[in-house]
Each structure stands twice: as C-alpha cells, then as structure tokens.
Amino acid sequence: xxxxxxxxxxxxxxFPLENLPYGVFKPEPSCSARPGVAIGNYVLDxxxxxxxxxxxxxxxxxxxxxxxxxxxxxxxxxxxAWKEARSTLQKLLSATEPTLRDNATLRAKALVxxxxxxxxxxxxxxxxxxxxSSMYHARNCGIMFRGPENAINPNWxxxxxxxxxxxxxxxxxxxxxxxxxxxxxxSGNSPPYFGPSRKLDFELEMAAVxxxxxxxxxxxxxxxxxxxxxxxxxxxxxSARDIQAWEYVPLGPFLGKSFGTTISPWIVTLDxxxxxxxxxxxxxxPSLPYLAEKTSRNYDIxxxxxxxxxxxxxxxxxxxxxxxxxxxxxxxxxxxxxINGCNLRPGDLLGTGTISGPEPDSLGCxxxxxxxxxxxxxxxxxxxxxxxxxDEVIFSGFCKGNxxxxxxxxxxxxxxxxxx
Amino acid sequence: xxxxxxxxxxxxxxFPLENLPYGVFKPEPSCSARPGVAIGNYVLDxxxxxxxxxxxxxxxxxxxxxxxxxxxxxxxxxxxAWKEARSTLQKLLSATEPTLRDNATLRAKALVxxxxxxxxxxxxxxxxxxxxSSMYHARNCGIMFRGPENAINPNWxxxxxxxxxxxxxxxxxxxxxxxxxxxxxxSGNSPPYFGPSRKLDFELEMAAVxxxxxxxxxxxxxxxxxxxxxxxxxxxxxSARDIQAWEYVPLGPFLGKSFGTTISPWIVTLDxxxxxxxxxxxxxxPSLPYLAEKTSRNYDIxxxxxxxxxxxxxxxxxxxxxxxxxxxxxxxxxxxxxINGCNLRPGDLLGTGTISGPEPDSLGCxxxxxxxxxxxxxxxxxxxxxxxxxDEVIFSGFCKGNxxxxxxxxxxxxxxxxxx
Ligand SMILES: [Ca+2]
Ligand SMILES: [Ca+2]
Ligand SMILES: [Mg+2]
Ligand SMILES: [Mg+2]
Ligand code: NI
Numbered sequence: 001x002x003x004x005x006x007x008x009x010x011x012x013x014x015f016p017l018e019n020l021p022y023g024v025f026k027p028e029p030s031c032s033a034r035p036g037v038a039i040g041n042y043v044l045d046x047x048x049x050x051x052x053x054x055x056x057x058x059x060x061x062x063x064x065x066x067x068x069x070x071x072x073x074x075x076x077x078x079x080x081a082w083k084e085a086r087s088t089l090q091k092l093l094s095a096t097e098p099t100l101r102d103n104a105t106l107r108a109k110a111l112v113x114x115x116x117x118x119x120x121x122x123x124x125x126x127x128x129x130x131x132x133s134s135m136y137h138a139r140n141c142g143i144m145f146r147g148p149e150n151a152i153n154p155n156w157x158x159x160x161x162x163x164x165x166x167x168x169x170x171x172x173x174x175x176x177x178x179x180x181x182x183x184x185x186x187s188g189n190s191p192p193y194f195g196p197s198r199k200l201d202f203e204l205e206m207a208a209v210x211x212x213x214x215x216x217x218x219x220x221x222x223x224x225x226x227x228x229x230x231x232x233x234x235x236x237x238x239s240a241r242d243i244q245a246w247e248y249v250p251l252g253p254f255l256g257k258s259f260g261t262t263i264s265p266w267i268v269t270l271d272x273x274x275x276x277x278x279x280x281x282x283x284x285x286p287s288l289p290y291l292a293e294k295t296s297r298n299y300d301i302x303x304x305x306x307x308x309x310x311x312x313x314x315x316x317x318x319x320x321x322x323x324x325x326x327x328x329x330x331x332x333x334x335x336x337x338x339i340n341g342c343n344l345r346p347g348d349l350l351g352t353g354t355i356s357g358p359e360p361d362s363l364g365c366x367x368x369x370x371x372x373x374x375x376x377x378x379x380x381x382x383x384x385x386x387x388x389x390x391d392e393v394i395f396s397g398f399c400k401g402n403x404x405x406x407x408x409x410x411x412x413x414x415x416x417x418x419x420x
Numbered sequence: 421x422x423x424x425x426x427x428x429x430x431x432x433x434x435f436p437l438e439n440l441p442y443g444v445f446k447p448e449p450s451c452s453a454r455p456g457v458a459i460g461n462y463v464l465d466x467x468x469x470x471x472x473x474x475x476x477x478x479x480x481x482x483x484x485x486x487x488x489x490x491x492x493x494x495x496x497x498x499x500x501a502w503k504e505a506r507s508t509l510q511k512l513l514s515a516t517e518p519t520l521r522d523n524a525t526l527r528a529k530a531l532v533x534x535x536x537x538x539x540x541x542x543x544x545x546x547x548x549x550x551x552x553s554s555m556y557h558a559r560n561c562g563i564m565f566r567g568p569e570n571a572i573n574p575n576w577x578x579x580x581x582x583x584x585x586x587x588x589x590x591x592x593x594x595x596x597x598x599x600x601x602x603x604x605x606x607s608g609n610s611p612p613y614f615g616p617s618r619k620l621d622f623e624l625e626m627a628a629v630x631x632x633x634x635x636x637x638x639x640x641x642x643x644x645x646x647x648x649x650x651x652x653x654x655x656x657x658x659s660a661r662d663i664q665a666w667e668y669v670p671l672g673p674f675l676g677k678s679f680g681t682t683i684s685p686w687i688v689t690l691d692x693x694x695x696x697x698x699x700x701x702x703x704x705x706p707s708l709p710y711l712a713e714k715t716s717r718n719y720d721i722x723x724x725x726x727x728x729x730x731x732x733x734x735x736x737x738x739x740x741x742x743x744x745x746x747x748x749x750x751x752x753x754x755x756x757x758x759i760n761g762c763n764l765r766p767g768d769l770l771g772t773g774t775i776s777g778p779e780p781d782s783l784g785c786x787x788x789x790x791x792x793x794x795x796x797x798x799x800x801x802x803x804x805x806x807x808x809x810x811d812e813v814i815f816s817g818f819c820k821g822n823x824x825x826x827x828x829x830x831x832x833x834x835x836x837x838x839x840x
Contacts, residue, residue: 126546127588132671153669158612159603163671164584164678168547168763169636178637180760183579183708192578194708216589216680217598219839243760249573251552251583252672258584258762260636288603288614340600340663340675341839343588419637419761 002404005093006101007111009040014398014407016040018275020089021231021266021408022071025117033069033120038266038409039093041114048110054092054099057084070124071267075211075230075346082211082230086271119174119265122233123209123347125167128261129337130205130237130351132161133328135281137356140368157285160328160336165237165351166258173264173411177238179389179418180259184242192246196418199241199373200387203354204305204364204395206323207235208330209267210348214338222293222335226270228344229330234264234303234395234411235351241367241386263349264395264411272406276300276399280329290339291332298324301408303355303397305364309379310390316379319369321355321362323397389417422824425513426521427531429460434818434827436460438695440509441651441686441828444490445537453489453540458686458829459513461534468530474512474519477504490544491687495631495650495766502631502650506691539685541592542653543629543767548585548681549757550625550657550771552576553748555701557776560788577705580748580756585657585771586678593684593831597658599809599838600679604662612666616838619661619793620807623774624725624784624815626743627655628750629687630768634758642713642755646690648764649750654684654723654815654831655771661787661806683769684815684831692826696720696819700749710759711752718744721828723775723817725784729799730810736799739789741775741782743817809837 002009003017015021015038025036025043034047046066055061059081065073074081092100100106132138135152138161142151155161171177179200183192211230214220220228237257244256280296301323308315328336333350354364363369366386369377376383387393392414398407422429423437435441435458445456445463454467466486475481479501485493494501512520520527552558555572558581562571575581591597599620603612631650634640640648657677664676700716721743728735748756753770774784783789786806789797796803807813812834818827 127586155603155612155666155669159667161667161671162674164586164674166547166584166762167587168633168765168768169761171636178761181639182760183575191705192575192708194710213588216591217839219601240760246575247579247581248670248672249575250668250672251581252668252670254582254584255756255760255762259760285611288612290614336675340602340660340679341589341598342586342675342678345588348588419639 004095006095007040007042013040014405014409016404017090017093018404019272019406020086021268023265024070024120024122027112027117029118035066035071037089042111043114043117045110045112052106055088057088059084071122072124072347078212079227082269119172121172122267125170125347125349126345128165128167128170128349129162130165130353131333132353133326134353134356135327136358137354137364144372160333163252169258170261170263173262175413176416177260177413178416180240181418182243182255183246185246197240197242201239201241201366202393203237203239204303204321205235205237205351205354206232207263208232208350210344211346213344213346216343217341219338219341220335222291222331225331225334228334229270231267231269233267234397234408236262236393236395236411236413237351262411262413264408266409268408273299275401278324281327291336293331296329298326298329300324301397301399306394307379308392309382310388314380315394318377319361319363321357321364323355325355325357326352387415389415391415424515426515427460427462433460434825434829436824437510437513438824439688439692439826440506441688442491443685444540444542447532447537455486455491457509462531463534463537465530465532472526475508477508479504491542492544492767498632499647502689539592542685542687545587545590545767545769546765548587548590548769549582550585550773551753552581552773553746554773554776555747556778557774557784564792580753583672589678590681590683593682595833596836597680597833598836600660601838602663602675603666605666617660617662621659621661621786622813623657623659624723624741625655625657625771625774626652627683627769627771628652630764631766633765634763636763637761639758639761640755642711642751645751645754648754649690651687651689653687654817654828656682656813656815656831656833657771682831682833684828686829688828693719695821698744701747711756713751716749718746718749720744721817721819726814727799728812729802730808734800735814738797739781739783741777741784743775745775745777746772807835809835811835
C-alpha cells in the first residue's frame with residue numbers, strides 16, 4: 001500500500017507521494033517559469049512553498065534555488081539538498097500534516113491543477129550526450145547494415161559508445177516536430193537526393209540529468225557516479241534514417257538527429273526509483289577497472305510507445321520495452337564520460353540510446369520494427385514503415401509498486417510536414 | 421598604408437585600427453569580466469566607452485550589450501550593430517579625433533595595457549560543432565587508415581561533414597591541458613589498453629562565431645549565412661589519436677576530443693577580414709542548390725604552429741598553412757548545419773576542421789606530419805611523433821595588408837602529465 005496524501009491521488013496516477021518528480025511550469029501564460037513537483041492531478045509550486053518558508057532544513061533554508069526559471073541551481077546542490085527537499089515535501093503533502101492541508105489560502109496559491117499549467121524544459125542543458133547502451137539495439141542495427149557476422153563492433157563490449165548530440169534543439173513534450181530536409185543516402189552509385197526525409201523515425205530512450213558536475217581534468221569515480229545523477233526523463237531521439245545513413249561515416253550522426261529531441265517534463269529522481277532498482281546484466285568480457293562497479297544496478301521501468309496515426313483519434317501501442325535491458329548502466333556511462341577529464345555541468349543530459357529488448361515486440365524504433373522498411377508495422381486499421389506527416393508518437397514509462405505507481409507521464413510529439 | 425590611431429601601433433602589431441577584434445577581459449583579477457577590443461598594445465574597455473555614452477548610434481545607444489560578462493548579447497544584435505560599433509571605435513581611436521585622445525581621465529580608465537589584463541572566454545558557447553572541411557586533411561587521414569584507393573568517403577564531396585563537439589571543455593588560450601586517460605586502440609586482437617594517451621595531438625583549426633541564430637525549423641539560406649557569422653578565432657582541437665581510433669566507430673569522435681579545446685581570446689570580425697577575402701576552391705561535383713553560393717569566398721589567413729618542447733626556452737615552427745585551403749566555406753558549413761531545421765544560437769562555435777594545405781610542410785596536425793608516428797618531426801635539437809608532457813603548442817594567424825597586419829594573436833596551451 002502506498003503513502004497517503006491529503007490530496008486525492010488515484011492508485012493509477014503516475015504521481016503519488018512516492019514519486020514527487022520535478023519540473024518547471026507556468027501557472028498562467030503570463031507568469032514566470034518556476035519549479036514544481038507533480039502530485040496526483042496537481043502541480044505543487046515550489047516557489048510558493050519556498051517563499052512561505054516551508055523549506056526549513058539546513059541545505060535549502062537560505063537558498064533561492066526554487067525562485068529560478070530552471071532546476072539547475074537545485075541540481076547543483078547535490079543529494080543532501082535533494083533528500084531534504086523530498087522529505088520536506090513528503091511530509092507537507094501527507095494526510096496527517098496540517099500545514100498545507102488546513103491552510104486554504106496557501107493551498108490555493110501552491111497547488112495548481114495539472115491541466116491548467118504549461119510545462120517547460122526543466123533544465124538549461126549545457127551539453128547533451130547520447131549513448132548506445134542496448135545490446136539488442138546495437139546488434140539489430142549491426143545485422144541490418146553489416147550482416148550477422150560482425151553485427152556488433154569489437155569496441156562496443158569494452159566501453160559505452162556515445163556521441164555528442166545537439167543541445168539547442170531539445171524540446172519539451174508536446175512540441176511539434178517539423179520533418180527535416182536533407183541529403184539522403186543514394187542507392188548504388190546514384191548521386192544523393194535532397195528533400196524531406198523519407199525515413200523519419202523515433203528512438204525510445206531515457207536520459208539521466210546530471211546534478212553536481214566535475215572540474216575539467218577530474219574524472220568521477222564509477223562508484224560515486226550516482227551522486228552526480230539527479231534523475232531520469234523519457235526521451236525521444238527523433239532520427240532521419242536516410243540523412244543519418246548518408247552522413248555518418250566517419251564522424252557520426254549529425255543532421256540526422258539535430259532537428260529535434262523531445263524530453264518528458266517530469267524528472268523522476270533516483271531516490272524515487274530506488275525501490276525499483278534491479279541487477280544489471282552481467283558484462284562479459286569484464287569491464288576495465290574504471291568501469292567496474294561494486295554493485296551494478298539498473299531500474300525496472302516499463303516503457304511503451306504508441307502512435308496516433310495522422311487523422312485518427314486513437315493511438316496504438318507499437319512496442320513495449322524496459323529500462324532494465326540496458327547493458328551499460330547510467331553510472332558507467334557517466335564515469336566513462338569523465339575518465340578523460342571531460343567536465344560535466346549541472347543540467348547536462350545523458351541519453352541511454354535506443355532501449356530495445358530481446359523480443360520482436362520490444363524493439364525501440366521503427367528502423368528495427370520495420371527492419372529498415374522491409375516490413376510493415378500495423379497500427380489499428382493502417383500500417384507504417386516510417387513516420388508520416390501528422391503522426392503523433394507518445395512514449396510512456398512507469399514502475400509498478402505495491403499499490404502505487406511511480407510514473408514518468410508521457411513524452412509526445414507530432415510530425416508536421418517539411419517546409420516547401 | 422594603414423589607418424592612423426593616436427595610439428602608437430607598431431606596423432607588425434596584429435591589432436591596428438583596421439582590425440579591432442573583440443574579446444572579454446578583466447583589467448584586474450578582482451574586477452568583473454567585460455568586453456574589450458584590442459588596439460596595439462592596449463585593450464579598450466567597452467564598458468567604459470559605453471558608460472561614457474560614446475556609442476551614440478541607433479543600434480547601440482540604449483543597449484547594455486557591453487555591460488555583460490560575454491559578447492553574446494552584442495552578437496545577437498547582428499551586422500548593423502557590428503558595423504555601427506566598428507565605425508564608432510575606428511573614429512574614437514583615430515589620430516584626428518580628440519574625444520578620447522585629449523581626455524586623460526577617460527583614457528586612463530578606458531585603455532588598459534594588454535600585458536596587465538586577464539583574457540577570458542569571449543562567449544558563452546551553447547553548442548560547438550566541428551567540421552572536416554580541408555580536402556588535404558581528409559585525404560591524408562583516409563590514406564593512412566583506409567589506403568589510397570578509398571581515401572575520401574563518397575559523401576565528403578557532397579556535404580560538409582561535421583560532428584557535435586563538447587562545449588563544456590572549451591578553454592581560453594593559455595589554459596593548461598591535462599593529458600587524457602582512456603582506452604587505446606589495441607594492436608591486432610589484443611584487448612584495449614588503459615592509461616594516459618600515447619598519441620596526443622593538436623589540430624590546427626579556426627572557428628566561426630555565430631551571431632544572430634535561427635528558429636528551430638527555419639533553415640538559413642547559404643547566401644544570407646554571412647550575416648549570421650560575427651567573426652573567427654584560432655582553435656586547437658586537441659586530439660588523443662589512440663582513444664579516438666578505438667572509440668569512433670560507428671558514432672564518431674567522443675572522449676578522444678572532449679578533454680579540451682582551446683580558442684584564441686580575440687574574435688576577428690568578418691568586416692575586418694573582408695579585404696583578405698579570396699575565391700574559394702572550385703567544387704566538383706557541383707553542390708546541391710542549397711549549398712550553391714552566388715559568390716563563394718574564403719579568406720587569405722596565414723596560419724602557423726610552433727611547439728616549445730618541454731624544458732626548452734625556444735619554440736620551433738612545425739607547420740604553416742592557410743585558411744584559404746578549405747574546400748567547404750564557413751557559409752556553406754552554416755547553411756548545411758541548419759538545412760534540417762537545426763537552430764543555431766548566438767555564440768555557437770563552428771570549427772573548420774584541421775586546416776591542412778597541399779604541401780608536406782602545411783599539414784595541420786602531428787598525425788599527418790609524423791604520418792601516424794611512422795616518422796619524426798624535428799624541433800630544433802629534439803624531435804616528436806606526438807606531444808610529450810611539458811610541450812607547449814602555439815598557433816598564430818594573420819592577414820598581410822598593405823602596410824598593416826590584421827592578426828589573431830596566438831592560441832596556446834601546455835600539456836600537463838596525466839593524473840596518477
Ligand atoms: Ca539515439
Ligand atoms: Ca577537429
Ligand atoms: Mg534527436
Ligand atoms: Mg577538442
Ligand atoms: Ni559524432
């Protein structure tokens with residue numbers, strides 16, 4: 001059974017007292033952006049809670065971190081401040097605590113119905129990195145493009161492969177995505193074609209949000225990496241497969257990815273995910289010492305992708321996967337990222353890479369589901385090989401607790417036609 | 421013959437009245453950072469000039485863009501503001517203008533000896549992109565790693581290849597670089613080794629600084645791209661070749677680059693470079709229409725790399741190249757970058773890629789100069805295949821005018837040993 005709030009939280013809600021994910025919102029379009037946490041069908045305005053003097057612990061008492069247009073300042077404070085905020089808020093929202101429950105004026109100011117708010121990017125993202133940490137995804141892509149003998153490149157099992165992504169084009173769930181134009185891979189020896197992408201895809205990912213960073217030249221130990229991760233969001237790394245295929249040798253993906261990346265508005269903290277941690281896959285060959293964790297943990301997070309085809313009212317599930325399928329953990333990703341001395345900053349985003357599972361119905365992108373367009377994916381009465389204009393792609397994610405759910409809400413985006 | 425300032429500017433100075441490059445500096449360690457321009461052996465403090473009301477044109481009169489810790493706000497204003505600032509400053513510093521010349525108090529406040537100031541990163545860099553636009557560099561790398569038959573990948577002649585770089589680890593000239601640790605490419609089938617990079621290299625590059633950006637989804641036309649570029653700096657894209665070689669398939673360079681990238685403190689404007697523009701190389705096959713420029717221009721900028729070997733007082737020139745060797749122009753790079761809708765922001769940095777020329781003594785990195793460590797590069801009484809701890813690498817760049825020089829100053833960094 002779950003914790004009890006004075007607010008009515010439905011057992012199917014993604015946002016019970018056990019969760020308390022952080023976001024940034026505007027209560028009204030004319031208001032300034034401010035941090036909030038989700039609770040049931042409400043957003044608790046942390047600028048109001050802070051101004052009322054209710055963050056009274058040592059880390060937060062004199063901080064203005066909740067009077068900011070993003071969470072970066074709170075992230076920088078680190079786990080002691082995060083724990084303090086969580087315990088303050090769990091108490092404040094509990095059924096037995098009168099402070100907010102019995103103060104109608106404060107409640108009216110502090111609790112905003114979720115369907116009234118506008119959600120914004122919760123963080124200012126300095127750098128965005130995308131990993132490639134699902135073995136199933138790596139293998140499938142390898143089989144498609146290089147054949148089954150050399151499906152996975154030898155480096156893959158030794159290090160969490162990654163590339164730098166584009167930070168400027170990260171958008172919040174609900175933002176439309178304009179179909180990119182670009183050069184597409186020619187068949188055979190014909191010249192490249194130019195025009196709207198013909199192979200527009202989603203990629204089912206999650207992303208870790210960096211808390212305290214590190215100085216340039218000072219790597220973070222893998223066993224301390226968790227203290228540098230605030231939480232996790234859903235992420236759709238939209239991908240134009242034809243543009244990507246033509247451009248990516250030898251320097252990696254560029255315009256095939258940089259036209260847009262969507263994240264969910266609510267950052268679910270590692271503290272809220274802790275009850276859902278599970279053993280990570282055994283790594284063979286064993287990692288080098290700098291990647292060897294005392295305990296190597298994943299999280300059991302159910303992931304689901306639906307598509308609402310252009311012109312239809314209903315969406316249809318196209319795949320179900322799980323965060324626990326990742327081969328490289330997010331703490332290994334972070335430690336690897338800094339081993340050369342690279343500095344991370346609060347609010348940096350580390351994407352997991354496409355999370356495919358072992359089953360045919362757990363593949364994390366249309367490239368895999370349609371096997372590079374060689375077969376169709378059924379969607380109610382219609383079908384797709386890649387995304388069409390007007391299609392809406394909706395990710396959701398949740399952990400199943402005993403009598404409650406710790407959820408991520410959704411991460412969605414609709415495809416608009418290319419510019420003429 | 422050059423323009424004449426009331427300040428004594430030596431004919432060999434990089435910073436005559438024709439140049440006026442922009443940087444950010446602290447006059448004293450305890451002062452706040454502010455914008456300045458270089459003139460002879462002085463830095464002109466633009467916050468002082470602005471506070472004195474001397475920017476009196478329509479674009480700058482009511483702007484606080486020079487009371488900022490970086491140039492981003494000025495960059496955002498675009499070419500009309502840049503032209504206005506240039507003409508105001510050229511007049512203010514000229515031999516015949518009394519306003520500053522005859523006001524000893526204002527001169528004492530506004531002009532700081534260059535050897536007294538601390539230079540800082542001139543811009544807040546949201547995203548950093550590195551291109552691969554020298555055909556000579558691309559061909560040499562290709563020959564080394566794939567042989568002469570397929571030296572340059574077919575996509576290279578159709579689009580300016582690029583990857584996203586790491587913005588957080590961009591540092592200002594003079595910052596020490598700690599030798600990165602990481603996984604190095606094994607020989608044959610042996611497992612990867614781990615430790616300090618054994619193949620630490622420089623890359624001779626320049627980088628364009630973006631002015632006004634574009635909205636997500638709205639590409640910039642190649643013939644308007646120059647209005648989105650404020651100016652150019654020298655850039656050393658330090659590279660750990662062993663780390664890069666092991667990690668880069670299939671997603672491109674990552675930790676082999678992200679441990680540090682050094683830029684020069686002075687941004688030389690496109691307006692100052694205009695007299696040195698020259699025809700860009702003919703492109704064959706012809707570009708797709710979105711990359712076809714009405715006039716395709718490069719700049720005649722002499723580039724030089726010296727190394728001061730560990731423990732020695734003197735530096736030795738190891739290569740001389742020129743910006744004009746680039747195959748893809750910076751305006752083509754920018755137009756390509758946005759063709760998929762990707763948004764640029766003021767202060768974004770677009771590296772050219774290593775600028776190698778056609779001659780053996782014009783190669784832009786040790787990888788090429790030592791042909792991947794198969795021969796030695798002589799340095800006075802010693803020699804190098806790759807960089808050693810204590811080596812200092814110094815780039816310089818200049819355009820030769822009639823009786824004056826438009827220069828970039830230098831871009832330097834010294835290698836410190838790896839962490840134990
Ligand atoms: Ca991805
Ligand atoms: Ca480079
Ligand atoms: Mg993307
Ligand atoms: Mg670099
Ligand atoms: Ni890359």
